[in-house]
Amino acid sequence: MQTLTRVAYATSFAVLTACSGEVSPVGVSEQDLAAAAPARAFGIWTPSNGDTCSPAVHNRFGTLGADSKKYPTWHPPTDPLTGCSFGHEHGRDPHGSSLYRDIGDLPFGYANEQLDAANLGMQRHEDHVGHKVEWENDVRIRVSGNAGSALEVTCDVLTKLHQGTHSKDAFTNNLHEIMYHIRCSDRTELHVTMMSAIGRPGEFQSSCGGTVQAGVASPPNAPAGGGHRRVPDAACIMSRLLVSSGQQSDFGSLHESWETSNQIRTADGKQLANFDPYFQVFRPSRFFDPAMPGLVGRPVAVCAMEIGERKARGSECSGIASVSPTGGLLSIPYDDSRSGFNGVRRQIDINNNNLRNEGGPTVWYSDPFGRNARTTPFPGSIKQFISAVNNDYGVGVNGPVIGGNRNYGGAGVRAPN
């Protein structure tokens, strides 16, 4: 089936190319893409450690933002035309989303770029591989209470969060680009791109509980936001993974949960919309380890640890540690494609999607943090769409989990991913 998909993809691309001779893999003409000024996010990926695609192949997967700059966008882990491998993945192909027809390709890094222009005294740029797309059509939204059983709200959801789980970035940095698109049968409709302030800068919540002060954020004046980033730390991982004989390691403690709380507000503080999706990663390639020079510990390295009789036990460590000539255990590199700690399994809790915009304009321009929304653009503003409804029904309306049954691994995908 995967082969068929690749053949179909390559065939359609070949036909497009043959017909026009100048269409990029995602629909923007190559001339337009070549002529556009690059955003900071464009062209920053370079191959390493077995990646077989060149930057030139990678940069063909670009699109234009509302500012007419070119941005990277979703691409498959392997190039459908040449078959080369990029070594990373961006989640689910958005072309299948019912919302894609209206939204088009997602310009990765657009909100980061607008932050540069917003004159807020801060910059925040993120790496390429952390952009993760997820979507689902016709998801049923739960309406709480017995009366809620009479209702059945369904939605199309398309999201993109920059959720890097391979580096130290998220230990301190709480600003991450989010794109959130939802259209529901109850007329709820939201198309938002912004920098999500997830928790407080400089700290995170340990997977085992408690707040960990991890250092100085970048930017240091990043605003605090609601929610938090729940990330594993070394003390937690050592106690849960290194277990005695007869026990099983708790690899679930590696689980990261980035629980966002996002609002679009006017300058006078009126909240037009809020949405709180939780983004979760099950087998990231890192944890916080203050004893390490880069503050980053690697689960694959834990697989090769022994403290007395305590060691990591479970299928997750199978085949990634070997006995060294001196008799100790050696782990494979964290970015080896054999490692299962690569962040390819994720899920999103859709949660609340509250709009308070009944009778209001549907097009708003906010700053990159969703603040100061007004109906006319201003420097660094981002166009947001909020349907003109108030969807507070007096009961909890929560979305389900999406993406939990998918695995974006394979085809050379490895950390950093």
Add this chain to the structure above:
Amino acid sequence: MPFLFLAAVATRAIARAAWRGAALCCAVSNTPVMASAQSTTTASAATGAATTPPTHTARRDNAPPPAPPSAEPTIGAALRRAADTHGLWGSVGVGQGRAGLDCATCANEASKAYSFQGTLGIRVTPRFLIGAETFAWLDVIGGGVDRIARGTYLIARSYPVRGSKLFLHGGLGVASFEVNDGQVAFSTRSPSLSMAVGYDWRLGGVNLTPSLTAIGSTGGRLNSDRTGNAITDNARMGYLRSALALSWYR
């Protein structure tokens, strides 16, 4: 839309029939209706003559004669006369039926429950009746949530086959549907159409009247009662009921 047209035609037909009935009454001087009207008119005239002077000036010879007060062409008066001529009717009944909401955000699940209905009207002619009907469908036992449908209609009933007690009736009115769990309620109210077929069985001084009724409504705004916010602007209600009623015709 077709129903509105039919309703308009039916209303005009009722008015015409009632008016014909009134005209017939007026032509027969010894009917109770006419006798009553005449006596009232006479009494009023006598009273007016005794207490106030005539307010009209002398009628010119070529002026049209004033219409007689007894022939006042109002629908209300005509219906009153029709009722006096052909009688009143009414019924009360119980039924069982399935009702549910249908909309873009509805679970579209119908449930079964008992209902109560009552009708009161007049007989415009022996085979054509009009009146008002109300019903309540109550799915309130168990489940942790009450579903209640209500409706009130202006109805017209016809016995199309001479000598048969089979009737058809249709109504136009307003129906509501509410789902309530004690914490929050979602409700809608909208124009509604009722269609029924039934039969009258003579049973002593009353009639036993089984019927089958289909009710539909559309264009309802489904609101949360807690916030007043609309979940959808086009909720539709469907209700199918079989019922047994006791009917009186006087």
